[in-house]
Amino acid sequence: MGTIENLGNVAERRIERRPLHEEVIDQLRDRIVQGELEPGARLNERVLCEQLGISRTPLREAIKMLATEGLVELLPNRGAIVTPLKAANIADTLSVMGALESLAGELACANASEAEVAEIRALHFEMLAHHARGELAGYFRYNQLIHLKIIEASGNPVLTNTYRQLNANVRRARYMANLSQERWDAAVREHEEILAALASRDAARLKRLLAEHLAHKVASVMAALADNAAAAA
Amino acid sequence: MGTIENLGNVAERRIERRPLHEEVIDQLRDRIVQGELEPGARLNERVLCEQLGISRTPLREAIKMLATEGLVELLPNRGAIVTPLKAANIADTLSVMGALESLAGELACANASEAEVAEIRALHFEMLAHHARGELAGYFRYNQLIHLKIIEASGNPVLTNTYRQLNANVRRARYMANLSQERWDAAVREHEEILAALASRDAARLKRLLAEHLAHKVASVMAALADNAAAAA
DNA sequence: GCGTTCAGATTTGAATGCAAAATCAGGAGA
DNA sequence: TCTCCTGATTTTGCATTCAAATCTGAACGC
Structure with missing residues (x-):
């Protein structure tokens, strides 16, 4: 018994x-x-x-x-x-995340399974739905998920963990972003291209697109932080 | 009082x-x-x-x-x-470190002070001295220091910390490397080029050189790990 | 002979206790 | 009124204690 x-x-x-x-x-x-x-x-x-x-x-x-x-x-x-949010620190972190995303893009083109690409596409449409409804919070959530999924699709767990850790630090600043409708629309278009590049396994293009996408994000966050600092003063 | x-x-x-x-x-x-x-x-x-x-x-x-x-x-x-040393994990880690070194190279070309470049040059000569004497341990130490200094010269503390952390994990495997005299000599030549690229602030070239240097290192470590696994079996 | 089981010893997980450092409140003195 | 000092209170750092889980190994049954 x-x-x-x-x-x-x-x-x-x-x-x-x-x-x-x-x-x-x-x-x-x-x-x-x-x-x-x-x-x-x-x-x-x-x-x-x-x-x-x-x-x-x-x-x-x-x-x-x-x-x-x-x-x-x-x-x-x-x-x-x-940890206090310092604009410089956020910028530095995003810069590192950009390098990681580039690498992830290359690796994902080589290693991602069709199922993973399909899942990323599905998340992309979910994100589009939130964008269409103007739901910022839902949009952010799926945006995050897509980026994480691309990172995961690299098949490099060390890369995934490192990215996750840096991301946690940056996410705290997201409510500052306060992005404009133009920037929002542009970001969605960029995501369309990113998805297309991944689906066609165009590593060089995906790498470039991710780098550009992130550069825009940096600019947007920096601008928001500057505004914020100005408002606080 | x-x-x-x-x-x-x-x-x-x-x-x-x-x-x-x-x-x-x-x-x-x-x-x-x-x-x-x-x-x-x-x-x-x-x-x-x-x-x-x-x-x-x-x-x-x-x-x-x-x-x-x-x-x-x-x-x-x-x-x-x-944490047990897994060949796959080391390879993944080095891959990420490569991406970070590339970024650091670009940034260092833009941000490094002349004093920092001078210090890296000094460390380079120290390393050459150890190489000339065939002192592997001393060579490794200065090799490490040079790479860390380049990372630091990027002026991005987040990058530096991330790299340091990954590096600690990889350093444990270094005694497995057991590099050949040919590879050793080649590595020293590569370092000469890296230093030259940094001194002339040629970001694109430095980035490429660092990527190649690391790719060679990955190959060397992977080979050593394979030998090691074979020996253990 | 081999696997099971169960009591004792070890080891880890978490709570509590104690001493040192920092913070706070209040009052003396300029 | 402001500054500086002082003693009480709070808070942290570390040690110790208690409880629960794991490991060990010998007796037992098959």
Whole structure:
């Protein structure tokens, strides 16, 4: 007796029993990326412990991990704060992401399965739907998903992880973008071309398109950040 | 009273008082990169605590941070191991590093100060000295420094950090490289060209040279890993 | 002989406790 | 009123403790 029952229990536990620090890191990362925890905000251990219903040990582990991801900054003996958004840092990050996207484009043309291309096309149409309705949030979500899918289609997990990490940092600034209708329309057209290049496996063209697309994004974000700084002053 | 004395103490403490988890993470990272802690090796908390003379709390924090850096793997309820070296993973990492080096080359041509170029040249000569004496370890050290300096000369801190992190993972495999005299000589010649391109601020050429240099490195490492796998079997 | 099972030892996960540092509040003095 | 000091309070850093899971290995049944 007990063998089958035990197997059942093991399966259950697999699902329910996740390390606490993982749960916490996901929670905090979400809150930071969503902007609920604002850039520069202090992370008070006691408060967060109460909110999350855990002790300080796993919380502190999660904070340390977020620090190496770059989402929070550790101030020795003074706790941690959400990494402030600096225009220069965003620009630098986007620049690196551009290099990664270029590489991903090349690799994706060589390695992407037809199913992956089809999925990216599907996401593209979802994005078009949101664009047509003028739903910015939904548009952003699918835009993100498409870029991530292209990165994944490279078949290089290191590339994917690196990109993801950088992306988390940049996503916090997205609400600043406040893009104009013209820029929005242009971005959609660029995506059309990107999809076409990928579908036809034109690596050189895809690489160029991704680089240009990102350059426009950088310009847009930089302009928004400049406005923002001006408004704040 | 005490004002001046306190200022003195503060200054002293600044130097001596470094968070323990930082000390620990540096120690462990070194040991892992040096190969003292071998790929796949288990990290026993009790043992490491005794060796480092600390309690488990800062050790566990350091391990978590190394996990997000990718140097160790966390096995829930079963501790942590040094991330095993997989040929595919090394290849993927080098591929990403190549993209970063290309970008860094372009940026460095635009942004590097003359002092930085001079420093890279100086490091280059140091490297030549080690090459001339056939000192592999010294050669590797300066080789690394040169590449890092070029990355730094890009003036993009995000790029530098990302590269550093990936590099730590790859450095563990360097002792496998076991490069031939021919490849060694070729690498030195390539470095001559790289330096020349940087000094003349020829971004396109530098980018191409760095890409080629890295492609050769990938080939060399892959060959070594294949040999190694064959020897192990 | 071989696989199972189960108690004891180890090891990890998380909570709690304690000391040092930083922050805050209030008051003395210029 | 402002500045500087001082002591209380809070907060962080690290150690210790407790609980739960894993590992070990020997007895047991097949």
